[in-house]
Amino acid sequence: MVNFLIKRLVLLIPVFLVVSAIIFMIIHLVPGDPIDNIVQIGSTPQQKAALTAKYGLDKPLIVQYAIWLGKLMTGDLGEAIILRQPVSSLIAQNLPHSLILGSLALVFSTVVGIATGALAAICRDSWVDRWVMAVILLGSTVPSFWLGLLMILVFAVHLGWFPVSGARSWSALVLPVLTIGLGGVALVARVTRVAMMDISRRDFVMMLHAKGVPPWRINLQHILRHALLPVVTILSLRIGWILGGAVTIEYVFARPGLGSLLITSLNQRDYPVVQGCLLMLAIAVMLGTLLGDVVQALIDPRVRERTG
Amino acid sequence: MRYTAKAMLLSGSALLSAGLLSLAPGSTAMAQEAIFVMPVRDVGAPSYNPILGTRLNAATTLIFDRMVIQDADQSFHGQLATSWETSADGLSWTFKLRPNVKFHDGEPFNAATIVWWLPKFLGTENAFMTDAIDKVDVIDNLTVKFTMKNPDPNMLFNMASSFMGIPSPKSFDQLGDKFGVTGAVGTGPFKLESFVVGQQTVLVRNDAYNSASDLSVNQGPAKLKKITLREIAEDSTAFLELKTGGVDMLLSVPTDFLPRLSTEKGTKVVTLRGTEVYYVVINTSVEPFTDIKVREATGFAINQKEILASLFGGVGEEAHTFLISGLAEAKVDPKLLIAYDPARSRKALDEAGWVMGSDGVRAKAGTRLQVKLWTQSGTEFKRITEVVQAQLKAVGIGTDITAFDAATITAQYRKKTEHQLAVRVYSWANADILDWFFAGKRAGHPNHSMWVNATSEALNEKAMKGSRTWDERVANFRAYHENLLSQFVFAPIYQPVQNFAYSQARITMPATVRGTRLQSQTIVDIEKK
Numbered sequence: 065m066v067n068f069l070i071k072r073l074v075l076l077i078p079v080f081l082v083v084s085a086i087i088f089m090i091i092h093l094v095p096g097d098p099i100d101n102i103v104q105i106g107s108t109p110q111q112k113a114a115l116t117a118k119y120g121l122d123k124p125l126i127v128q129y130a131i132w133l134g135k136l137m138t139g140d141l142g143e144a145i146i147l148r149q150p151v152s153s154l155i156a157q158n159l160p161h162s163l164i165l166g167s168l169a170l171v172f173s174t175v176v177g178i179a180t181g182a183l184a185a186i187c188r189d190s191w192v193d194r195w196v197m198a199v200i201l202l203g204s205t206v207p208s209f210w211l212g213l214l215m216i217l218v219f220a221v222h223l224g225w226f227p228v229s230g231a232r233s234w235s236a237l238v239l240p241v242l243t244i245g246l247g248g249v250a251l252v253a254r255v256t257r258v259a260m261m262d263i264s265r266r267d268f269v270m271m272l273h274a275k276g277v278p279p280w281r282i283n284l285q286h287i288l289r290h291a292l293l294p295v296v297t298i299l300s301l302r303i304g305w306i307l308g309g310a311v312t313i314e315y316v317f318a319r320p321g322l323g324s325l326l327i328t329s330l331n332q333r334d335y336p337v338v339q340g341c342l343l344m345l346a347i348a349v350m351l352g353t354l355l356g357d358v359v360q361a362l363i364d365p366r367v368r369e370r371t372g
Numbered sequence: 373m374r375y376t377a378k379a380m381l382l383s384g385s386a387l388l389s390a391g392l393l394s395l396a397p398g399s400t401a402m403a404q405e406a407i408f409v410m411p412v413r414d415v416g417a418p419s420y421n422p423i424l425g426t427r428l429n430a431a432t433t434l435i436f437d438r439m440v441i442q443d444a445d446q447s448f449h450g451q452l453a454t455s456w457e458t459s460a461d462g463l464s465w466t467f468k469l470r471p472n473v474k475f476h477d478g479e480p481f482n483a484a485t486i487v488w489w490l491p492k493f494l495g496t497e498n499a500f501m502t503d504a505i506d507k508v509d510v511i512d513n514l515t516v517k518f519t520m521k522n523p524d525p526n527m528l529f530n531m532a533s534s535f536m537g538i539p540s541p542k543s544f545d546q547l548g549d550k551f552g553v554t555g556a557v558g559t560g561p562f563k564l565e566s567f568v569v570g571q572q573t574v575l576v577r578n579d580a581y582n583s584a585s586d587l588s589v590n591q592g593p594a595k596l597k598k599i600t601l602r603e604i605a606e607d608s609t610a611f612l613e614l615k616t617g618g619v620d621m622l623l624s625v626p627t628d629f630l631p632r633l634s635t636e637k638g639t640k641v642v643t644l645r646g647t648e649v650y651y652v653v654i655n656t657s658v659e660p661f662t663d664i665k666v667r668e669a670t671g672f673a674i675n676q677k678e679i680l681a682s683l684f685g686g687v688g689e690e691a692h693t694f695l696i697s698g699l700a701e702a703k704v705d706p707k708l709l710i711a712y713d714p715a716r717s718r719k720a721l722d723e724a725g726w727v728m729g730s731d732g733v734r735a736k737a738g739t740r741l742q743v744k745l746w747t748q749s750g751t752e753f754k755r756i757t758e759v760v761q762a763q764l765k766a767v768g769i770g771t772d773i774t775a776f777d778a779a780t781i782t783a784q785y786r787k788k789t790e791h792q793l794a795v796r797v798y799s800w801a802n803a804d805i806l807d808w809f810f811a812g813k814r815a816g817h818p819n820h821s822m823w824v825n826a827t828s829e830a831l832n833e834k835a836m837k838g839s840r841t842w843d844e845r846v847a848n849f850r851a852y853h854e855n856l857l858s859q860f861v862f863a864p865i866y867q868p869v870q871n872f873a874y875s876q877a878r879i880t881m882p883a884t885v886r887g888t889r890l891q892s893q894t895i896v897d898i899e900k901k
Contacts (some may be wrong), residue, residue, distance in 0.1 A: 096779030100817070109813065111497060146427075147418040147569055149553055157568065213608065221612055228612045229604060231571075318604040320571045327605070328416040328570045333779045 166306025177252025300356020411624030421552030436537025462523025
């Protein structure tokens with residue numbers, strides 16, 4: 065298991081380098097310049113040139129990347145050009161909000177997704193199955209931006225149950241969590257349903273039926289348990305998404321978080337902050353994938369043997 | 373194994389709950405505060421440092437007082453200065469300062485503060501506002517004299533800028549780069565309690581406040597004890613917050629929200645004269661707009677009246693010059709106003725040799741009059757641009773619309789010859805905006821019109837540096853403005869108003885909103901019911 069983990073971690077190094085280079089190049093190749101957001105009406109072109117030089121933006125791109133990567137290796141994400149704070153402290157301020165929102169959305173989509181998927185599988189080909197799958201299909205196709213506004217209109221404006229926006233109380237978390245979580249429910253439910261239907265056709269399930277084990281016990285203790293393996297894989301891949309998936313939702317609900325920070329910084333082309341946020345999201349995806357591999361290896365010895 | 377998993381789940385839940393609880397403020401505090409939503413354009417403003425900052429938000433004037441402030445009629449009123457005078461040659465200004473004023477950190481405000489403050493602008497992006505000041509002398513503890521390098525009749529306008537909020541020297545020097553981010557200390561009616569960029573600013577009342585200008589009814593501390601200014605980037609969300617009682621006031625409301633707000637019971641909308649102008653950039657350096665006739669045709673094809681009525685329900689003003697209508701420099705020779713005249717537009721195109729084609733687009737020597745029309749992302753821009761496209765088509769100018777985000781379009785302008793027409797907006801209440809957008813040295817960006825012309829340059833130079841008095845400055849800028857209008861280097865469209873909305877059930881506003889914007893001079897008079 066230790067060898068497995070070491071191999072996986074070593075593999076992450078080249079992935080990290082490639083991802084960091086792509087992130088750096090993409091943001092610098094997009095038209096726009098943070099200095100345009102600093103210069104005041106009345107400033108001279110010379111003042112702008114001095115500012116460009118001050119932030120090292122006059123250097124060749126490859127040199128800028130080398131400087132950034134060098135600092136990154138020492139844990140320094142740099143200083144925000146527009147926001148004028150260390151990028152690490154901006155991320156530290158916002159990351160907890162995204163983690164709480166994303167974690168709750170993941171928990172919600174896992175619990176509700178597995179429950180509805182199992183229900184649809186148990187009642188397969190019945191009206192329950194068709195109804196559950198239709199709702200799930202709808203949930204997976206509605207854009208989250210639109211769903212968020214719809215949630216606000218129904219639950220905040222008409223029913224008055226929750227605040228419209230912000231992060232001033234725990235109740236302000238409910239609508240964003242539901243909005244993000246519903247998208248995940250659809251995926252988890254579909255995977256659970258398909259996996260359960262597949263497992264239910266296995267020989268050992270026939271044996272259990274022949275032995276007279278009650279159907280509820282076969283479904284919940286045996287089929288669902290085995291069907292969770294692909295669900296765990298899907299969930300591990302969505303760990304990165306719990307941070308990145310909240311970008312538009314944080315905007316709609318005016319919540320703090322990495323998404324809000326990313327959008328604000330992207331609009332102003334605040335390169336160090338955009339790079340820092342994207343890097344965090346990329347690291348979350350990489351660690352999520354690693355965690356998924358580890359969990360799979362823990363659950364299924366065949367995975368360990370194949371890669372160990 | 374099972375026990376460990378359960379323990380991990382329990383600790384995870386406990387951590388999560390602790391996190392959630394830490395986000396919830398005390399309910400008592402909420403009952404004492406008014407909650408405002410900042411204008412969308414202020415979202416993401418990074419600091420409250422008036423000297424080094426290049427983007428300040430609406431809370432800045434609540435923390436920092438200025439020497440003078442400007443009223444809606446463009447008159448100036450003392451705040452930290454009680455009176456002022458300038459010499460006949462414009463080469464010196466003397467300001468009397470308000471006595472017994474203290475910063476939030478207890479430090480005194482006096483002549484020594486001004487001597488420390490003004491040199492801080494040297495080398496900063498805001499230096500242009502103090503460039504004309506050669507030196508500052510202390511006459512006595514409450515009197516300072518500015519000796520000028522050259523006359524600057526714009527001195528009072530500059531002194532009234534938000535960037536001229538005066539910080540506490542002690543706190544400014546102590547906090548260094550962190551001033552405005554982790555702390556901000558001025559003499560204003562509110563003290564900064566907390567600030568999270570992109571989220572909110574919490575201000576608490578300065579109980580020792582005694583420097584209100586005569587624009588405020590209340591000459592003592594503000595009536596509100598605490599103000600939370602939230603930053604909400606989505607207008608719809610902000611509107612729904614006001615509707616559901618989540619906030620007490622929106623400091624800015626898009627004009628297209630007015631019909632919906634007017635039907636909301638208990639919500640009052642207040643309208644102030646605007647400081648913005650929408651216009652069409654005409655790139656004078658590329659074909660076919662190197663021909664003044666084509667530029668003239670473009671200008672007179674824009675139906676300002678139709679745009680005002682159909683897109684903005686008649687709220688706002690038609691724009692017929694480059695400057696906001698409240699400025700004296702906007703009162704130009706009526707013959708030079710650019711107002712919808714399709715006959716003149718068609719005639720100009722005919723004279724330029726562009727012949728109407730069967731598809732409704734003109735052509736000349738086998739070249740169709742089909743040009744690029746750029747715009748920025750955002751509903752208002754999109755709607756205006758689509759109407760402009762239709763209006764240009766009506767006279768035979770075909771356009772292809774491309775929408776960019778704000779940062780990208782600026783980068784595109786810098787290429788100088790990529791753009792032909794573009795719909796833009798600016799916000800500024802001074803005629804020196806003409807220098808910013810049309811001076812030859814700034815061709816590309818921000819001189820998107822790429823206007824480089826010797827006569828215009830001379831008129832600009834005279835207006836910017838050759839005016840000794842305010843009246844002279846007005847006359848010089850008016851001449852420069854008229855020159856630009858005569859050359860059709862832009863096409864004016866629309867001048868919006870400023871709207872803000874509040875809950876009548878929770879907020880009592882003063883009878884009159886004073887100043888060019890809703891700022892400290894009015895906010896000190898606001899009461900919570």
